[in-house]
Amino acid sequence: MRSRRRRRPLLVTALSCALAVLAAGPTAATGTGDADRSGGLGAEVVRLYEEASLATQRYEAGRREAEEQRGRAQRLERLLDRERRDIAVLRGDLGRIARAQYRSGGGLPHTAQMLLADSPEELMRGQRALWRADLTVDNAVTRNRRAESRLAADESKAEAAWQALERRNDELAGIKRGIERKLEEAQGTLQGQADASAAAGACRGPVRLDQPETTFTQPWIPPVETYGLSAGFGSGGERWANRHTGQDFAVDIGTPVRAVGRGRVVKVSCGGPYGIEVVVRHASGYYTQYAHLAAVTVEQGERVSTGQWVGQSGTTGNSTGPHLHFEVRLTPQAGSGVDPREWLAERGVEL
Template sequence: MRSRRPHRPLLVTALSCALAGLAAGPATATGDADGSGGVGAEVVRLYEEASVAAQRYEAGRREADEQRGRAQRLERLLDRGRRDIAVLHGDLGRIARAQYRTGGGLPHTVRLLLADSPEELMRGQRVVRQVDLAVDNAVTKSRRAERRLAADESKAASAWQVLERRNDELAGIKRGIERKLEEAQGTLQGQADASAAAGACRGPARLDQPDEAFTQPWIPPVETYGLSAGFGSGGERWASRHTGQDFAVDIGTPVRSVGRGRVVKVSCGGPFGMEVVVRHTGGYFTQYAHLAAVTVDQGERVSTGQWVGQSGTTGNSTGPHLHFEVRLTPQPGSGVDPREWFAERGVRL
């Protein structure tokens, strides 16, 4: 009997970007009366849960890999046991055929009675003992191997069942976090769209800031990201050329100031949707656009890594991302290549 082995693929894929590494401290927020700050904090809290869930998922994936290895080893033992039993059955068959050829199928006792001399009788007794011993040994080995095979088949079936249950648990963790994030992100983006349409920002969502204190003066505007449209790239979405660097991140991702500075603009209307502009030492300005929420006030001083907003898709945006610019003035049209600007400051995107 072959063990029943599930054919469902092992869950080894990592979680999506939303689950991949936004490890921030516990977040609370205060905002305007309609609770927009609370929604933003809920998204950040879910990202924190997602980060923990991602670690659980990875630990579970490793356990599942180990369990799969155990199940495969048991399958190999089963195959070897089946081969051993086939060999033992072959031995029994050869013994039976040899006995039939030498004794004509007569019982051993009859052949002993027909012996012509004491010497032939003694030889016959020895042959009988040897044949009986060989048969007994072969039968004992065969039965022992069959019992061991049945036990191994049971172990293998149990191992695959454990693996199946673990896969279901991991899938449930992933679905639960994704469902919560999607709901909270939708609410946050809906409120952001209303603000952008009205051209008036709600009060900033005062999120608890991360505990990390950056020793380097400059950092990327988001922690975990993929780069999409770059500076100077062409496309029908822009009047001439793309004026910044896009970071592909999910709605609600904390957006941080790339360096120390002062907030010189908080706006919620126009092609950039919700945006924040920060002035830095040296006369450069950085812009953070298409946000779903802002977390600072105009005129506020910010430190390196301080959250200035949460990413979204407000304004002229085709999907969730952060549009980031480095400018020589607060106004559009004075942008420089962010990647080169970061590289000069020891930051590689």
Template sequence: MRLTRRHPLLVAVLLCALAVLAARPADGDGAHAPGHGSASGIGAEVARLYEEAAAATERYEAGRREAEEQRAEARRLEKELDRERREMSGMYEDLGRIASSQYRSGGGLPLTAHMILADDPEEMMRGQRALWQAELSLDKAIERSERAEARLARDEARAAAAWKALQKRNAELATLKEDIERKLETARWRLQGQADASVAAGSCRGAVRLDQPETRFTTSWVAPVETYQLSASYGSGGARWANRHTGQDFAVPIGTPVRAVGAGRVVKVSCGGAFGIEIVLRHADGYHTQYAHLAAVAVDQGDRVSPGQWIGQSGTSGNSTGPHLHFEARVTPEMGSAVDPVPWLARRGVSL
């Protein structure tokens, strides 16, 4: 009877153990213990694709601007060519009028005959010289205009060809950009899936050490994300908050690198609860900053961080309706001591 009474207990213990193992990330899925960060994994892939997408967008926008400038140059040259052709047409009309005038005034007679028949040969010679000079000047003007027209036509053709080449290159860049963005979007949701699993298990995967960009900040304080739209603000009301909103939300896509706003030390890294995956930093002036609803962390508790250093990646873990970063400035590490982070950052030279 003892054996039959102990058997259900043993089964229960085994079931509990299996449940714990199932809740923990598998080693083959990129999991690692806190303090043993890895440069591999979906978080690093998202960060790499994020940088590639930003670079591809920058190249595409630069190419688009260059193409517009080249197109504007082609249009300018086209207008110049039209103007030159109108002037040429006018000069040919002038030349035609001079020829008609000569014909009507006996231009078919030799100059010697004109002089014999003229009442004042000397005056007639002065008029003839003026006519020759007018013809010579007109011929030179027509020659210059023809050269200008030929040059403008060549320039216009080159500008149009350059514009077409830029259009082709920009189409290729657009395709590349879209391909990277598709890969990034897929990777983002894989990353968020891992984050949700960590929150459900109440256990963080540990830091994924991201390759930091070359940027060196000259200021002591920066915004927590580089490109963003401000959403819910400090003190705003809403059904999802017990009282009032305690921070400033930054609407950003999943996987966006989150930056330490200033130098400090990591005093908390946790997964679970309303904030999902969160990081809390302590700064030299005694204040603390919180970064919540993350999809991944890139630091461990106790780490020292510098201004602008990537400490994690944004997400939508915990009590969140969509991808964003929840940022708080606090007097203590714990919730309930928050101050309005917008003027707090403004006093440190960061305007949002």
């Protein structure tokens, strides 16, 4: 399915949502006034995401540079081939000159002509012939030596270019692998804490993250910055009681989830099929839900602005893989959902 923005290559594509709307409702949040022990971990995941993004940018820039370097090295190889052919021609010329001199006795015939010359003009012609023969040999030898010297320098340059290319690629790959390992470890720990909260039906309290310094000029935005769209509104599936009631965004664990518009948090819960979820009421009378989270960053009753982080994505509740389940409802409760894509499109947001 088409998405508005493509995900970063570093992130693994999440699996499809598997939400079963059961009769039992989500458990109410408890202890929201307490500091969340996973706060530092959630911030660490966000920090690692930023590092991963920078590492990916460096990797892509390095990859493009490597391709350019590869092209330069290939051009050098083609130059070397031409120079090798030129040297072969020069050596052939030297061989022909040497054979010709051997057959004619070198410069002796010209010398004999000069000694037997009957006039100054004939003597001058002999001198010029001798000079041209010597010059031809000297020029051929000089060109050959220069070509061999240039070939050796270019071969060294080509080898250095390939070695630099390999070192650069190894360095960038190592940076990526290191950040990916750290991110996967932090994501696993964050999701483990979230699963424990969901199983207990009690939220730990909000993770207070440093909000991005971004002022949105538009009143409505997508709930995540980069994503791939998976299950859509009204789609069928054996894990859903009827039809899918929202729009799923394929994102990795710990991805910041944003309020799509201004509003007030009316619900934070950590149990039931939605796992950890946040519901926001907007001035238009509609409600938006953000479900299967790994952490929440707001409290019930808190006012939120467009783009403010309300949580971090995860795979809690009835879910088969990391993603954000996003709903638009007429009421805070399940069962009153409308198509989120159409609803956002009416407000100028194309997914």
